[in-house]
Amino acid sequence: MAARVLLGTPVVTAGQALAVLSGEQVPGISFIVMDSRLPAAVVAVLAGIAFGLSGTIFQTLLRNPLASPDVIGVTLGASAGTVVAMTVFGATGAALFWSALLGGLGTAVLILLVAGAGRAGAAGAVDNRFVLVGIGVGAALNSLISYLLTRISTRSAGDVMHWMIGSLSTSTWERARVLALALAVLVPVLMVLVTRLRILQLGDDMATGLGLSVPRTRIGLILVGVTLSALTVAVTGPLSFVAFLAGPLARMLLGRPSFPLAAAMGAAIVLLADVVGQNAVPSTALPAGVITGALGAPFLLWMLTRTPGSRDER
Incomplete structure (x- = not known):
């Protein structure tokens, strides 16, 4: 966070930053710190936490390291909802949050219905169907977004494409408050559900025998994961790939799934991507989504080559 606030053009010294944070008005520097860089750093941390938790929910629940909101179409559902609201209805502000949430939730419901989560069958089969159906739904949503971009003006399409990359350049304290409020509500709910998730990992039959409502627990976890992802989108x-990267990296460090460490990893990834994007290329600021995509794509390929062997070992 210190690097995100201090580095850039112009460079802010630690003394200047501390003076501004203590309430002193430093011409030029006060605006840079309080209205530009610090809000971006705070939003980066909150967004990383939300994406990290969301990805770990899906990866743990579906027993598949590839099952992050990015891969199974939930993020694209939230994106499609927002793009439809922007391009068709001209929505702005708070309407975009509701559009993203409805888009993400609608996508999750569609995947659940098509995958047959309510039908009888082995848990692993349902989980694998959920992932495969999600990839297919994501491809369809991507086509919808591409079609909408051809129906609007070049300037509007450019604005939408810039948003679709993922950027912290428009971060404000108001947006930070939205994410902070969402986390303040959803994290306690997740803490309650995590204890049930641990029982669910024993297997559906065992969990049912212990008195756990398996369908209700699954739906509750999916709703929390979708809401975290959609509001952050x-x-x-x-x-790209923040939700996908955070959980596996935390598992590599700790040797087991960890929601707190995944949240910290998500925050670190987004912050690092934004710092690199703002400072790697002189006179050019790259959106954080460009950096996370560059990090996540090779990691995804590595996971794809590694997963079958890992299953055989288990």
Whole structure:
């Protein structure tokens, strides 16, 4: 966070930053710190936490490291909802948050229905169908977004494409408050559900025998994961692969799934991507989504080559 606030053009010294944070008005520097860089750093942390938690929910629930909101179409559902609201209805402000949430939830419901989550069958089969159906639905949503972009003006399409990359350049304290409020509500709910998730990992039959309502627990976890992802997409755009990267990296470090560490990893990834994007290329600021996409794509390929062997070992 210090690097995100201090580095850039112009460079802000630590003394100047501390003076501004203590309430002193430093001409030029006060605006840079309080209205530009610090809000971006705070939004980066909150967005990373939300994406990290969301990705870990899906990866743990579906027992598949590839099952992040980016891969299974939930993020694209939120993006499609926002793009439809922007291009068809001209929505702005708070309407975009509701559009992203409805788009993400609608996509999750569609995937659940098509995958047959309510039908009888082995848990692993349902989980695999959920992932495969999600990839297919995501491809359809991507086509919808591409079609909408051809129906609007070049300038509007450019604005939408810039948002679709994922960027923190429009971060404000108001957007930070939205994410903070969402986390303040959803994290306690997730803490309650995580204890049930651990029981669910014993297997559906065992969990049912212990008195757990398996369908209700699954739906509750999916709703929390979708809401975290969708609201964050509405604020920052779909920052590629953050939800996908955070959980596996935390698992590599700790040796087991960890929601707190995944949240910290998500925050670190988004912050690092924004710092690199703002400072890597002189006189050019790259959106954070460009950096996260560059990091996530090779990691996804590595996971695809590694997963079958890992299953055989288990």
